[in-house]
Amino acid sequence: MECQECHQRPAALHFTQVINGNKTEVYVCEVCAKEKGYMTYPEEGYSLHHLLSGLLNTTFESKQNPSGSPHTKEEVSCPQCDMPLSEFKRIGKFGCSTCYETFSDHLDPIFRRVHSGNMTHHGKIPARAGGNIRVQKQVEEYKEELQRLIKNEAFEDAARVRDKIKELEQQTRGDDK
Amino acid sequence: MTLQQFMNEAISPWMREEGPDSDIVLSTRIRLARNFAQYSFPIIANENDLQHINTFIQQEYEDQSFQDYRNFSFVPIHNLTPIERRVLVEKHLISPHLAEKNQASAVLISENEQVSIMVNEEDHLRLQLYFPGFQLNHALEKVFELDDWLEEKIDYAFDETRGYLTGCPTNVGTGMRASVMMHLPALSWTKQIKRMIPAINQLGLVVRGIYGEGSEATGNIFQISNQITLGKSEEDIVNDLRSVVRELIEHERNARNHMMEQSITRLEDRIYRSYGVLAYSRIIESKEAAKCLSDVRLGIDLGIIENVSRNILNELMVLTQPGFLQQYAKKTLTPNERDVLRASLIRERVQLET
Numbered sequence: 001m002e003c004q005e006c007h008q009r010p011a012a013l014h015f016t017q018v019i020n021g022n023k024t025e026v027y028v029c030e031v032c033a034k035e036k037g038y039m040t041y042p043e044e045g046y047s048l049h050h051l052l053s054g055l056l057n058t059t060f061e062s063k064q065n066p067s068g069s070p071h072t073k074e075e076v077s078c079p080q081c082d083m084p085l086s087e088f089k090r091i092g093k094f095g096c097s098t099c100y101e102t103f104s105d106h107l108d109p110i111f112r113r114v115h116s117g118n119m120t121h122h123g124k125i126p127a128r129a130g131g132n133i134r135v136q137k138q139v140e141e142y143k144e145e146l147q148r149l150i151k152n153e154a155f156e157d158a159a160r161v162r163d164k165i166k167e168l169e170q171q172t173r174g175d176d177k
Numbered sequence: 178m179t180l181q182q183f184m185n186e187a188i189s190p191w192m193r194e195e196g197p198d199s200d201i202v203l204s205t206r207i208r209l210a211r212n213f214a215q216y217s218f219p220i221i222a223n224e225n226d227l228q229h230i231n232t233f234i235q236q237e238y239e240d241q242s243f244q245d246y247r248n249f250s251f252v253p254i255h256n257l258t259p260i261e262r263r264v265l266v267e268k269h270l271i272s273p274h275l276a277e278k279n280q281a282s283a284v285l286i287s288e289n290e291q292v293s294i295m296v297n298e299e300d301h302l303r304l305q306l307y308f309p310g311f312q313l314n315h316a317l318e319k320v321f322e323l324d325d326w327l328e329e330k331i332d333y334a335f336d337e338t339r340g341y342l343t344g345c346p347t348n349v350g351t352g353m354r355a356s357v358m359m360h361l362p363a364l365s366w367t368k369q370i371k372r373m374i375p376a377i378n379q380l381g382l383v384v385r386g387i388y389g390e391g392s393e394a395t396g397n398i399f400q401i402s403n404q405i406t407l408g409k410s411e412e413d414i415v416n417d418l419r420s421v422v423r424e425l426i427e428h429e430r431n432a433r434n435h436m437m438e439q440s441i442t443r444l445e446d447r448i449y450r451s452y453g454v455l456a457y458s459r460i461i462e463s464k465e466a467a468k469c470l471s472d473v474r475l476g477i478d479l480g481i482i483e484n485v486s487r488n489i490l491n492e493l494m495v496l497t498q499p500g501f502l503q504q505y506a507k508k509t510l511t512p513n514e515r516d517v518l519r520a521s522l523i524r525e526r527v528q529l530e531t
Binding site (some may be wrong): 001008026036080081083091092093094095096097100107110111114117118119120121122123124125127128129133 | 212214216217218220221222299321324325328329330333334335336337338339340341342343344345346347349350351352353381406407408410411464468500512
């Protein structure tokens with residue numbers, strides 16, 4: 001069924017209006033429903049971010065207000081960008097990279113829900129900014145490979161991997177100075 | 178490359194090449210969200226900082242080349258008219274969100290339009306890389322190289338436990354959104370896709386229409402992408418997506434074969450009717466156009482319609498969007514005027530082929 005207002009989009013909403021006892025049926029699409037005032041939205045649409053800030057709020061409330069007292073004490077704000085905790089809760093977005101530290105106590109439950117239980121990054125590490133982390137991960141990978149090779153008695157290959165590990169470890173030590 | 182060239186061609190140069198499985202997969206895209214460590218994110222950053230980033234990107238990367246991605250054009254958003262912005266959105270070179278920005282936002286586009294880097298969207302940088310057909314692993318390899326090249330000069334916001342830090346918690350970790358644009362007419366007609374979507378969602382993947390979040394699957398074009406960005410490596414994410422897309426390709430091919438065997442006349446009738454509408458109509462709405470284009474494209478893929486190029490779907494889907502039509506007409510058009518112009522452009526294009 002097409003929308004009665006624009007005759008372009010399919011009708012997504014069905015309203016029954018009763019005005020002075022006269023019943024009328026209205027079929028409209030979401031866009032027209034909003035434009036013609038069939039429906040009022042408190043804010044623009046309902047996006048993932050609203051869902052997110054909903055998530056954030058429940059997390060914070062259960063944490064902060066166990067007694068149900070309405071006032072909160074000193075609010076935490078990000079030292080870098082001044083984003084207050086309440087604003088982060090409201091918009092569900094970070095203001096800067098430091099926010100991740102500032103609000104770190106509250107993040108695990110959110111990440112867990114948004115990313116199917118995951119809270120830790122396992123992926124690309126930037127070459128420069130990641131510097132030592134990248135090398136450390138590489139070393140870990142080599143060590144696992146080394147164990148595998150020893151188990152399979154591939155000693156020649158194992159020796160080669162061991163040398164690679166040594167080389168990388170020296171490199172990181174050099175960087176620390 | 179001038180802005181005019183981005184505006185005039187409906188089809189990006191990279192789309193002219195045929196990729197793997199291109200009877201079903203139109204394109205592969207990988208997007209990375211990256212931020213500068215030292216500045217606040219665009220949502221609250223002051224104008225000065227954003228301008229700083231903008232100028233930095235222009236100075237360092239305008240007219241530069243990286244591998245096949247040559248002569249980057251730097252396009253400030255505030256220089257564009259509303260219609261031009263719309264055209265870039267319709268070509269998927271910028272997001273609707275970036276199109277609404279004014280000061281201190283820009284896009285860097287390579288000559289072949291394969292790379293577009295949005296500056297000061299929700300994150301400081303959003304790198305997008307496109308490939309024709311189904312090429313997820315290759316795209317990942319290439320986007321990593323592009324990312325490393327940018328990182329030579331930029332200090333990224335990165336944390337050992339949380340990964341790449343982004344404005345929105347939904348992008349943190351890899352900051353990566355990999356997506357595959359698929360033409361699935363047979364699965365749509367047989368309503369099989371409706372049953373498959375919930376299962377796909379359970380794997381942490383999302384199915385959307387051609388113009389992203391909230392958009393309908395016009396022209397039976399579906400976009401499949403990953404939802405989760407934290408906790409899985411980019412390779413794992415891409416491999417999961419790849420196996421689901423493989424599966425969909427398989428099902429779509431089976432459904433097509435089944436239709437060919439069981440109801441060839443009905444199928445031909447539908448395809449030729451749509452062809453007739455495209456070739457002769459005088460007024461056509463975008464939705465009807467999309468439906469007919471999908472039918473004709475299927476006809477081409479099945480060998481029912483010959484001598485029409487496959488690109489007709491990709492090209493006319495973009496060319497007949499409201500922004501593009503108005504760019505072509507060089508003025509604002511009412512919906513009715515657009516329907517007339519759309520019909521005449523399609524007729525021209527279809528007759529050109531025969």
